[in-house]
Amino acid sequence: MSALLLETRQLRKSFGGLQVTRDINLHLQAGEKVGLIGPNGAGKTTLINLITGVLTPSAGSVCLAGEDVSALSQAQRVKRGLVRTFQITQLAPTLPVRLQVEMAIHEREGSIGRLWRPLGSYSAVQGEAQSILQSLRMDALAARAPVELADGEPRLVEIALAMALRPRVLLLDEPMAGVPSGERQVVLQALDGLPADLAILMIEHDMDLVFNFADRMMVLAEGAVLAEGSPAEIRRHPAVRAAYLGEEG
Numbered sequence: 001m002s003a004l005l006l007e008t009r010q011l012r013k014s015f016g017g018l019q020v021t022r023d024i025n026l027h028l029q030a031g032e033k034v035g036l037i038g039p040n041g042a043g044k045t046t047l048i049n050l051i052t053g054v055l056t057p058s059a060g061s062v063c064l065a066g067e068d069v070s071a072l073s074q075a076q077r078v079k080r081g082l083v084r085t086f087q088i089t090q091l092a093p094t095l096p097v098r099l100q101v102e103m104a105i106h107e108r109e110g111s112i113g114r115l116w117r118p119l120g121s122y123s124a125v126q127g128e129a130q131s132i133l134q135s136l137r138m139d140a141l142a143a144r145a146p147v148e149l150a151d152g153e154p155r156l157v158e159i160a161l162a163m164a165l166r167p168r169v170l171l172l173d174e175p176m177a178g179v180p181s182g183e184r185q186v187v188l189q190a191l192d193g194l195p196a197d198l199a200i201l202m203i204e205h206d207m208d209l210v211f212n213f214a215d216r217m218m219v220l221a222e223g224a225v226l227a228e229g230s231p232a233e234i235r236r237h238p239a240v241r242a243a244y245l246g247e248e249g
């Protein structure tokens with residue numbers, strides 16, 4: 001459980017004269033659950049965009065399992081196990097959840113659009129989709145379509161679709177956005193069912209939730225790391241309280 005999976009070295013991004021990522025050194029071991037917090041505009045989503053290849057860094061590098069992936073496309077990074085979900089939900093509204101997960105597995109395997117497949121590959125895909133849905137406690141949702149879902153359920157579907165890509169590192173950008181506070185525990189409990197060696201970086205504004213989830217916290221402010229440490233250390237960190245937690249009253 002101590003293998004270093006994801007590492008950023010002196011990662012930096014500027015938009016024109018605005019520096020939004022300032023020399024970020026992030027590391028994530030297999031199985032680690034890390035919470036990333038910071039005020040609006042701190043650069044959290046930008047950091048995920050740099051890690052996943054949506055954005056090109058102005059300087060610095062991203063390594064996955066010891067390989068420098070900085071020059072690779074988003075798709076190439078996904079193939080190597082670097083998978084993210086988005087701050088705003090993007091799902092096919094009317095396709096049953098189970099089918100969407102199966103399609104994501106076919107996409108991963110490159111088998112979409114192929115007319116003839118080896119006998120048994122369909123049932124293997126169905127079995128894998130089933131086990132992903134079970135691990136997230138989504139059996140009851142499998143036959144329904146996103147338009148019929150409510151509260152945290154669409155968020156669970158996104159996580160299931162991400163899991164269909166076989167991540168080693170999962171980056172969750174505000175998985176509770178749009179989920180009523182009373183329903184968030186369901187999403188958190190579902191994450192408990194994911195493989196123990198999966199590394200997860202979670203951006204989240206719900207403080208109770210992210211402090212509960214994480215083994216380790218990282219605080220961004222104005223593009224730089226303000227503090228890092230255990231949830232307990234971060235709760236009582238004076239600069240964090242002043243810059244961020246204080247804002248919440």
Ligand SMILES: Nc1ncnc2c1ncn2[C@@H]1O[C@H](COP(=O)(O)OP(=O)(O)OP(=O)(O)O)[C@@H](O)[C@H]1O
Pocket residue numbers: 015018020038039040041042043044045046047087
């Ligand atoms: N494409 C872009 N062009 C110019 N500025 C950008 C661009 N993308 C982000 N920014 C700026 O970078 C800063 C960081 O934005 P980012 O979306 O990473 O913040 P965040 O921490 O995810 O905030 P939130 O909590 O609101 O989601 C903001 O000042 C934003 O306006």
Ligand SMILES: [Mg+2]
Pocket residue numbers: 044045046087
């Ligand atoms: Mg954001």
